[in-house]
Amino acid sequence: MGFELTQEYILGHLNYWLFSVLMMTGLYIVVAKGNLVKKIVGLNIFQTSVFMLYISMGKVTDGTAPIFPLDMDVDPDVIYSNPLPHVLILTAIVVGVATTALGLALIVRIQEEFNTIEEDDILKIERAIVQTENAIHGDAMGGRA
Amino acid sequence: MLVLTAIAVVRMRSLFAIAMLSGVFSLLSALLFVTLDAVDVAFTEAAVGAGISTVLVLGTLALTSRFEKPTKRSPVLPLFVVFVTGAALIYGTLDMPNFGSPEAPAQMHVGPDYLEDSVHEINIPNVVTSILASYRGYDTLGETAVVFTAGIGVLLLLSGLRRRRRDDEEDESEEV
Numbered sequence: 001m002g003f004e005l006t007q008e009y010i011l012g013h014l015n016y017w018l019f020s021v022l023m024m025t026g027l028y029i030v031v032a033k034g035n036l037v038k039k040i041v042g043l044n045i046f047q048t049s050v051f052m053l054y055i056s057m058g059k060v061t062d063g064t065a066p067i068f069p070l071d072m073d074v075d076p077d078v079i080y081s082n083p084l085p086h087v088l089i090l091t092a093i094v095v096g097v098a099t100t101a102l103g104l105a106l107i108v109r110i111q112e113e114f115n116t117i118e119e120d121d122i123l124k125i126e127r128a129i130v131q132t133e134n135a136i137h138g139d140a141m142g143g144r145a
Numbered sequence: 146m147l148v149l150t151a152i153a154v155v156r157m158r159s160l161f162a163i164a165m166l167s168g169v170f171s172l173l174s175a176l177l178f179v180t181l182d183a184v185d186v187a188f189t190e191a192a193v194g195a196g197i198s199t200v201l202v203l204g205t206l207a208l209t210s211r212f213e214k215p216t217k218r219s220p221v222l223p224l225f226v227v228f229v230t231g232a233a234l235i236y237g238t239l240d241m242p243n244f245g246s247p248e249a250p251a252q253m254h255v256g257p258d259y260l261e262d263s264v265h266e267i268n269i270p271n272v273v274t275s276i277l278a279s280y281r282g283y284d285t286l287g288e289t290a291v292v293f294t295a296g297i298g299v300l301l302l303l304s305g306l307r308r309r310r311r312d313d314e315e316d317e318s319e320e321v
Contacts, residue, residue, distance in 0.1 A: 012243025017235055018148070024231040025151040032223035035213040037160050037205060041167045044198060045151050048174050051190070055183045060252060061245035065182045066260065066272040074264055079247070081182035082256035083272040087281060090273070091288045093189050097197055098295035104205040105302040111209040112306065118214050 015056045022049035034119040036107045040100060047096045051089045058085035158213045164202040171195035185273045 026049060029042025059081050066083035068074050107117055114122050150170045157163050171194030178187035242249035259276055267275035277285055 008243065012246070013238055013241065015244045016238035016241055020231055020234040020238065021148060022151055023234065024227045025148070025155065027230060028223055028227045029155055031226060032216075032218070032220050033155075033213070034216040034218070035160065037202065037209070038154075038163060038213055041154060041163055041202065044167055044194070045154065045170060048171065048190070048194065051186070052174060052177060052181075055178055055181045055186060056244060057249065057251045058183070058256070059181045059245050060247050063182055063245075065184045067184070068264065068270040068272070070270055072264060072268060072270065080260055080272070082252055083259060083276055084256045085251070086183045086186050086273045087276045087284075089183070089186050090189055090277060091284055093186070093193055094288055095291050097193050097201075098292045100198055101201055102295045102298045102302075104201050105299040107205055108208045108306070109302050117209050118216075120214075120216060120218070 016053065019049045019053040019056070022052070036110065036117045036119065037104075040103050040107070043103075044096070044100060047092075051092060054085045054089050058082035158215070160206055160211055160213055161203075164199055164206060167202065168195045168199040171198065185271070 023046055026042045026044075026046030029045065030039050033039060033042065060079055063079040063081040066080040066086070110122065111117050114125055116122060116125075150166055150173065154163055154166050154170070157166065171190055175187040175191040175195065178184070178190060242251075246252075259280060260272060263269070263272050263275045263280075267279055269275045
């Protein structure tokens, strides 16, 4: 691929690798843990690390926050970081909270219906429902519900 | 610090502690955003991520259970998936420009245009605000649509809660 593992290269990419590790921690919680609330928290961790990845791309060395002086007298020598990723991530944070709220509302509804928020228990209950339905309607539907 | 908090979330069983740790995680990431020059994002993350999200999770815990049951599933397959995905992601970053490089592709196109033009086109000191509300106003309109839809969804899912509970109690008292 034509790159050298110099110290500059490693330091310049460490941020991406760190955020990848955080992302994977979030993904692991979502995939491996059975509790639905914990899954949502894992999803949030994943989300936040994606935000950090984007924001770190907009950073310019020696740059400052993209806010001009109040009198709008802009000094051309001042370096500003890229404001575009900030805008995109602002939108993404708010949308992320909206989806979190929706997910948590779904969890409350699941708790009401199944009386548990553990994925394993929910699967067990659903299998039991399918079996009883098979026992009742099985013959009429050719042995399969 | 962020990695430690995330790993603590993996290990913890008490959901209450997990809710608090996710708040800590959001606050730490807000600090990181400040050092990366994204002050607006840091405000939002601190208010929304550490504030509203934590309150929402705590509200859910009040309506459901407070502890996680230990799962019997083996962690081997998830670990495998996670490592393969992580390796693919890190392989993808190998071509990326160095951190903070002013020659990065992200710094080459519309970003500098916004910085130069918004001085005389919008005349607001905060460039993030002028992009959010003016240049990319339609994005923000779409965002409000998403939030509105999510709000309706939450209301629909939860509105029946109290009514159904009352019906159940009435049924029981009639049977007695």
